[in-house]
Amino acid sequence: MKVHEYQAKEIFKKYGIVTPREKMCRTVDEVMAAAKEIGIPCVIKAQVMVGGRGKAGGIKLAKNENEVKQHAEFILKMEIKGIPVRKVLVSEAVDIKSEAYLGIIVDRTEKKTVVMACKEGGVEIEEIARQKPEAIYKVYADPLLGLMSHKAREIGLFLYNDPKMAFECASVVSKLYKLFIALDSSLAEINPLVVDGSGKLIALDAKINFDDNGLFRHSDIEAMRDRESEDENELLAKEQDLSYVRLSGNIGCVVNGAGLAMATMDLVKHFGGEPANFLDIGGSSSPEKVMNALKILLKDENVRVIFFNIFGGITRCDDVANGILQAKEALNIKHPIVARLTGTNEDKAMEILKDAGLIFAKTMDEGAQKAIALLK
Amino acid sequence: MSIFVDKNTRLLVQGITGRDGSFHTGQMVKYGTNVVAGVTPGKAGQKVEGVPVFNSVAEAVKKTDANTSVIFVPARFASDAVYEAADAGIKLIVCISEGVPAIEMVKVVDYISGKDCRLIGANSPGVVSPGEAKVGILPGHIFKKGSVGVVSRSGTLTYEIVDQITKSGLGQSTCLGIGGDPIIGTKFIDCLELFADDKDTEAVVVVGEIGGRDEQDTAVYVKENFKKPVFGFVAGKTAPADKRMGHAGAIISGTAGTAAEKIKAFEDCGIKVGETPAEVARLVKENLK
Known part of the structure; x- marks a missing residue:
């Protein structure tokens, strides 16, 4: 799960990481009022959860009241x-x-949490990792002891020659690590971390992603979810x-299972078709789950053919078959349905579906090809 | 021979009285696996599918000499279940539970690294050595004893590929799913090291997917160290960036971890890659004469 910059900064503040004086606004009027309070010049930053906001023109410095209004009007009408x-x-205009x-992040290869630092701020770290990986300094935290103070200082001393700055930075590193672990994050990033005119360290931007598997123990984070900016059907599916x-x-x-669902999309593409979605109905699928899946799938008006690819294990093919029958009637589905159901109780499934007007396939290859042929 | 599980496996089921635990205990017993004990704290004295239930892993190990454990407990209790099994001297732990937070897994992996113990998973569908033992939720009927090793990050996709290998007339030595999470106990390379020494394994199929760089590391390992033929498949060629495709570990971050980059790594290192699951089975069949 992702949160906006302003939300990440609220979390930073709770953990004692210094951020600029700033205020989240939804309208031009709110921006005008906030700018007066914070002081002009100020920076107006679009809050969207994608990278490249600056390049797209979604971050602008306003030097006077006129510009505040202009930029606010412009950015609030943008799509990024x-x-x-x-x-x-x-946000206050910081003297950088x-x-x-x-x-x-959690390093998948080392199986440890890693703190990464780079003397160049404000650039995409993936780019640097590709072009000059030696510019990224890494320090691993001990899984059981956490990030020891001397490791945090190591990062500080890498970034700053002045020991006072280095130790102030070490304190920021420790706080960032603390929140990363406490909140089950998958990414916590300050980019850039700036030194201002008075020699203070400020987190000018903030990004925190959360591990979906950890959300069950963080209802406060779940409450921060911006439902407006997430795909409604993806959220509905998750629920x-x-x-x-x-x-x-x-x-x-x-499809049942994530790997097979991806392989099914790939197969559709392989035979010259275009998949409309990834949809994993998971294990032990009840007829009701199939019904819910079809409801979501059919909200997409581009869908013209439905392809069921089920490899029964825990998932019973007869449950899926009953789900298809019920959904066909309840949702009045007119789309052609290609069904490839194999494994547990496939014979029962065939019996249930024999008069349902479906197109059957023995293998996933055959199913994908039949689905594509129906479009012609 | 085979790897991880065989006739000497003495299996203990953690979470045996739960819905999934009890159902799959029945399936594993039916397959011929030697299931010797179950554990659910507070439920000692019961029997599930004829298997005695104990309050703790330590007690179960003492009474039954269990050497392998399979975990079916809900994700929030999974890390403790692994600690308990490791502390009781279990040598192989297969964690089926899905949804364990990555930060928990970092601790789990670190804790057991100093012990004589291996963890497969979390979020693993299990391990099968056909004709010997089945540990986990893989459907027993698709396997046939033979010489192809299969290791995968997925569940049902593994069944699909195994099924096609079996239908092509070949069998398997051992098949396992290592789990679709970012942090897992056993990786492809760990399995290949064991397959290398397994005289019954003549070839290995590696089933990867988007996310991380395990496939890329595996490709280099195969090129430098692995003498038997390896075949590959990578799921997620059509997956968009920055979207989690079901598995917690299946996510392309920016431009890293794409299927294209993994397929290229495989091919650059001499691993034949199937475009589709059917093609993987065909490649294995054609090259294993």
Whole structure:
């Protein structure tokens, strides 16, 4: 789960990391009032959860009241990478002396939490990792003891020559690590971490992503979810214990298991079709779950054919078959349905579906090809 | 021979009285696995599918000499279940539970690293050595004893590929799912090291997916160290960036962890990659004469 910059900064403040004086606003009037309070010049920053806001023109410095109004009007009407800007952050214009990068992730290869630092701030860390990985300094935390103070100082001393700055930075690193662990984050990033004119360290930008698997123990974080900026159907699916991601094609795929669901999308593409979605109905699927899955799938008006690819294990094919029958009637589904149901209770499933007007396939290859042929 | 599980496996089921635990205990017993004990704190004295239930893993190990454990407890109790099994001297722990936070897994992996104990998972569908033992939730009927090792990050996709290998006339030595989470106890390379020494394994199929760089590391390992033929498949060629595709570990971050980069790594290192699951089975069949 992701949160906006302004939300991440609220968390930073709770943990004692210094952020600029700023205020989240939804309208031009709110921006005007906030700018007066914070002081002009100020910076107006679009709040969308995608990278490249600056490049897209979603972050602007306003030098006078006129510009505040202009920029606010402009940014609040923007779309960045297809996402409408609904909120902006009005932020004090910080006098920047230097910029650095500070980030924490769980390193999948080392199986440890790693703190990463780079003397160049404000740039995308993935870019640096690709072009000059030696510029990124890494320190691993002990899984059981956490990030020892001397490790935090090591980061500080890498970034700053002045020992006072280095130790102040070490304190920021420790706080960032503390919140990372406490909140089950998957990414906590300050980019850039700046030194201002008075020699103070300030987190100019903030990004925190959370591990979905940890959300069950953080209801306060779940409450921060911006439902407006997430796909409504993806959220609905999650609530029903389904996993759905919308794509741009027209063959709706219903599959059990994430790996097989991806392989099914790939197979549709392989034979020249375009998958409309990723949809994993999970294990032990009841007829009701199939019904819910179809409800979500059919909200996508691009879908013209539905392709069921079920490899029964814990999932029983007869449950899926009953779900298809019930949904067909209850939702009045007119779309052609190609069904490939194999494994546990497949014979019962065939019996249930024999008069339902479905197109059957023995293998996933055959199913994908039949689904594509139906579009012609 | 086989790896991880065989006729000597003495299996203990943690969470045996739960819905999934009891159902799959029945399935594993039916397959012929030697299930010797179950554990659910507070439920000692019961029997599930004829298997005695104990209050703790330590007690169960003392009474039954269990050497392998399979965990079916809800995600929030899974890390403690692993600690308990490791502390009781269990040598192989297979964690089926899905949804364990990554930060918990970091601690779990670190805790057991100093012990004589291996963890598979979390979020693993289990391990099967056909004709010997089945530990986990993989459907027993698709397997056939043979010489192909299969290791995968997925569940049902593994069944699909195993099924096609079996239908092509070949069998398997051991098949396992290592789990779809970012932090897992056993990785592809750990399995390949064991397959290398297993005289019954003639070839290995590695089933990867988007996210992380385990496939890339595996490719290099195979090129430098692994003498038997390896075949690959990577799921998620059509997956968009920055979206979690079901598995917690299946996410392309920015431009890293794509299927294309993994397929290239496999091919650069001499691993034949199937475009589709059916093609993987075909490649194995054609090259294993």
